[in-house]
Amino acid sequence: MLSEAIEYLKNSDDAWKTSIIGGVLLLFSFLLIPIFLVWGYIVRVLDRTSRGDDEAPVFEEWGELTVDGAKAFAIILAYSLVPVVVGGILFGGVWLATGGTPGSIGAAGFVLAGLLTVALFVAAAYVSPAALANFTAERRIGAGFDLESLRPVLSTGTYATGWLLAAGIVIVGSFVSGILNAVPFVGTALGAIVAFYALVAAYYVIGRTWRDLHPVSVDEPNEESPTERPAV
Structure with a gap:
């Protein structure tokens, strides 16, 4: 699936136009509206790929x-926000318990709080792509938090494998983008395009994975289907 993910946007008729628009939007993501547009595009990627349509959408x-x-x-x-809030509470609790001058026990408390916070960040990163896919299928914000529907998907080996591949694409894309960002102006613009391209490729994988777990015809509306049995 890796090669299909990398070529997904490349093989579209408007590959360069879409990539450049996406990159520019990422550059101005601090204005909020541009980042909304990027995630709106990702929703369309999920919508198409989850129904077996491998034609990349355009910005319209x-x-x-x-x-x-x-x-x-x-x-x-x-x-x-979940790991941010919980992490803040954990670190704040350790700080208050040690009076701001932690000894060995306090240091151990901070390490434990740090490990738990990192674990929560990983968990949030693991759940959120599936949450977006479920939202895309039902077009309800509540579907993104429907743990009863998400739990059977999250516990499958199929989703875990797809998520790892998608995460790897994002990490590599971020690494390449970071290198390009070292070059002023042109490098920054190219880095944003690479980051957008990697994000689209990653969510192509998520969409295909979701389709494997919720088979839906390209001509049918997105409807809930039986999921794969949870991995033991």
Whole structure:
């Protein structure tokens, strides 16, 4: 699936146009609306790939794109805030318990709090792609937090394998983007394009994985289907 993911956007008719628009939007993501548009595009990638349509979408119908992206961003933000809030509580609790001058026990407490926070960040990163896929299938924000529907998917080897591949694509893309960012202006722009391309490729994998777990015809609307049995 790796080669298909890498070639997904490349093989589309508007590959360069879409990649450049996506890269520019990422560059201005601090303005919020651009990042909504990026995530709106990702929702369309998930929508198509989860139904077996391997034709990459284009940037159009910007209003709908913004609304879908804002909802997707809200879901991702909610999952991201969980480790931030819990981590803050854990570190704050250790700090208060040790009076701000931790000894060996306090240091151990900070290490444990750090490990738990990292574990929560990984868990949030693991759940959020599936949450976006479920939201895309039902177009309800609540679907992104429907743990009863998500749990059978998250516990499968199919999803775990797809997630690891998608995460690897994002990590490599971020590494390449970081190298390009060292070159002023042109490198920064190219880095943003690479980051967008990697994000799309990663969610192509998530969409294909979701389809494996929820087989739906390309001509049918997205409907809930039986999931794969949880891996033991």
